[in-house]
Amino acid sequence: MTKPADKPANKPGYRPLESLPTTTDLADFKVGVDTVIFSVDTEQNRLLVLLVMRHEKPYSGYWSLPGTLVRVGESLEAAADRALTEKIRVNNLYLEQLFTFGGPDRDPREAEDAYNIRYLSVSYFALVRYEDTALIADGVRGIAWYPLSQVPKLAFDHNQILTYGCKRLRSKLEYSPVAFDVLPETFTLSDVYQLYATVLGEDFSDYSNFRTRLLKLGILEDTKVKTSRGAGRPASLYRFDAEAFQPLKDKPMVFL
Amino acid sequence: MTKPADKPANKPGYRPLESLPTTTDLADFKVGVDTVIFSVDTEQNRLLVLLVMRHEKPYSGYWSLPGTLVRVGESLEAAADRALTEKIRVNNLYLEQLFTFGGPDRDPREAEDAYNIRYLSVSYFALVRYEDTALIADGVRGIAWYPLSQVPKLAFDHNQILTYGCKRLRSKLEYSPVAFDVLPETFTLSDVYQLYATVLGEDFSDYSNFRTRLLKLGILEDTKVKTSRGAGRPASLYRFDAEAFQPLKDKPMVFL
DNA sequence: GCAACTTATGGTTAATATAACCATAAGTAC
DNA sequence: GTACTTATGGTTATATTAACCATAAGTTGC
Numbered sequence: 001m002t003k004p005a006d007k008p009a010n011k012p013g014y015r016p017l018e019s020l021p022t023t024t025d026l027a028d029f030k031v032g033v034d035t036v037i038f039s040v041d042t043e044q045n046r047l048l049v050l051l052v053m054r055h056e057k058p059y060s061g062y063w064s065l066p067g068t069l070v071r072v073g074e075s076l077e078a079a080a081d082r083a084l085t086e087k088i089r090v091n092n093l094y095l096e097q098l099f100t101f102g103g104p105d106r107d108p109r110e111a112e113d114a115y116n117i118r119y120l121s122v123s124y125f126a127l128v129r130y131e132d133t134a135l136i137a138d139g140v141r142g143i144a145w146y147p148l149s150q151v152p153k154l155a156f157d158h159n160q161i162l163t164y165g166c167k168r169l170r171s172k173l174e175y176s177p178v179a180f181d182v183l184p185e186t187f188t189l190s191d192v193y194q195l196y197a198t199v200l201g202e203d204f205s206d207y208s209n210f211r212t213r214l215l216k217l218g219i220l221e222d223t224k225v226k227t228s229r230g231a232g233r234p235a236s237l238y239r240f241d242a243e244a245f246q247p248l249k250d251k252p253m254v255f256l
Numbered sequence: 257m258t259k260p261a262d263k264p265a266n267k268p269g270y271r272p273l274e275s276l277p278t279t280t281d282l283a284d285f286k287v288g289v290d291t292v293i294f295s296v297d298t299e300q301n302r303l304l305v306l307l308v309m310r311h312e313k314p315y316s317g318y319w320s321l322p323g324t325l326v327r328v329g330e331s332l333e334a335a336a337d338r339a340l341t342e343k344i345r346v347n348n349l350y351l352e353q354l355f356t357f358g359g360p361d362r363d364p365r366e367a368e369d370a371y372n373i374r375y376l377s378v379s380y381f382a383l384v385r386y387e388d389t390a391l392i393a394d395g396v397r398g399i400a401w402y403p404l405s406q407v408p409k410l411a412f413d414h415n416q417i418l419t420y421g422c423k424r425l426r427s428k429l430e431y432s433p434v435a436f437d438v439l440p441e442t443f444t445l446s447d448v449y450q451l452y453a454t455v456l457g458e459d460f461s462d463y464s465n466f467r468t469r470l471l472k473l474g475i476l477e478d479t480k481v482k483t484s485r486g487a488g489r490p491a492s493l494y495r496f497d498a499e500a501f502q503p504l505k506d507k508p509m510v511f512l
Numbered sequence: 513g514c515a516a517c518t519t520a521t522g523g524t525t526a527a528t529a530t531a532a533c534c535a536t537a538a539g540t541a542c
Numbered sequence: 543g544t545a546c547t548t549a550t551g552g553t554t555a556t557a558t559t560a561a562c563c564a565t566a567a568g569t570t571g572c
Binding site for chain 1: 281283353
């Protein structure tokens with residue numbers, strides 16, 4: 001796997017074991033950040049993931065999670081943010097660390113590299129408002145919102161990372177009010193229910209019971225504005241009341 | 257901070273910006289794993305963390321979380337396991353990833369290093385049975401179980417990592433049966449209650465109600481053996497029934 | 513305009529779970 | 543034996559949950 005010919009030989013990293021000084025059998029890493037960005041299209045009622053098309057090796061021609069390699073002096077969060085803002089313009093953003101994948105052989109570049117540099121990926125989990133978000137088309141690379149059900153085979157181990165992201169989305173939805181980070185500024189109670197139903201499965205709760213539980217929490221403000229989307233009785237538009245939520249911050253809340 | 261004199265100069269990493277090729281402004285990393293290992297002493301009813309004394313720079317003379325740097329060809333989990341089994345001999349082990357700390361300036365070695373190598377730490381969360389565990393005394397380094405309340409100022413950002421570990425311990429205890437990974441093979445219902453009370457706070461639940469809830473789950477097997485520790489009526493010893501728990505695995509369980 | 517349909521809203525009710533107790537059993541300490 | 547200590551097994555009022563149902567207020571088709 002190693003081809004030490006055309007590159008300087010006095011680098012740290014892998015060498016034949018007999019010549020290994022004790023300190024240099026430590027692995028050398030490049031660190032990448034990859035972000036699972038979720039959003040929801042309330043019009044069409046679809047859960048979306050942001051993917052970017054790769055045009056460079058390895059995995060050229062594959063879709064992948066937006067990511068980048070960490071630069072000198074840059075924090076992990078800053079790198080995640082940079083990779084994100086290169087691709088979308090976003091107002092509201094929820095971002096938290098997901099998982100770190102760092103095993104050997106997770107990146108084909110490791111095998112091709114003469115010095116056995118390893119690639120570790122710190123993955124992040126992000127939620128954005130579909131309506132507040134604009135994709136940055138740079139003409140070169142494809143960027144697209146994919147419905148979660150239609151995501152293809154991705155580059156690297158990104159399908160695995162996405163699976164972790166989905167798990168996290170579910171538990172976050174059950175135990176915290178992140179729903180209001182993905183939903184538009186004002187929304188109907190049905191919108192909230194539809195989001196929960198699509199993520200948690202159809203049979204998670206009766207709509208009527210969900211409504212009463214949600215309203216009893218006292219964290220939604222009724223704007224009194226009525227909306228009428230297609231058929232049916234017009235619904236009230238609600239707004240998330242962050243101040244009313246403050247005292248509930250540490251208490252366990254379950255929407256199931 | 258950089259002292260490039262006595263080391264080879266053709267390494268990747270930081271160089272003056274003007275001479276930076278675009279690809280080499282990527283940061284170079286060493287990756288460490290640090291593990292927060294919890295245990296509980298049911299005799300004295302104390303929650304314990306395993307700490308090791310450092311005898312090398314940096315932070316020589318400070319207590320720290322057991323950890324090591326990842327070697328060539330080694331997975332993160334394998335490194336965590338190696339660091340652990342060097343210090344304790346353990347039968348039962350619960351291990352999961354905690355958080356990744358990777359910002360610049362988190363390790364003093366970064367500033368002293370001529371090539372600006374950064375140190376990233378993937379932290380792990382572990383639970384072991386105090387009774388099944390033997391500390392490996394190698395004569396050189398100190399290893400000790402510290403009661404959580406008496407943990408001193410640790411090396412690096414390990415106090416911060418420990419804080420993350422405590423949070424994780426609390427949520428794990430509330431939502432999963434990890435308690436039975438720290439408790440001895442057989443235990444009384446009081447033992448379980450004491451563990452929950454010390455981790456979650458005194459006022460988390462009435463003992464009697466806790467008992468009934470716990471028994472109703474049907475995941476504990478009564479060994480019928482009675483124990484008598486000091487005064488009071490002898491208590492039944494119970495055993496965790498892993499098979500009975502299987503069907504409940506994905507269901508939310510709350511002990512609050 | 514009117515019947516049929518669709519979605520929103522605001523209930524009811526039985527079953528279940530929770531919180532705050534209390535009574536008694538079965539050992540040890542003196 | 544009496545006092546104390548811990549374990550065990552209740553009871554009861556209250557709150558929560560799940561499964562419905564009735565009506566309101568719009569749109570659609572004719």
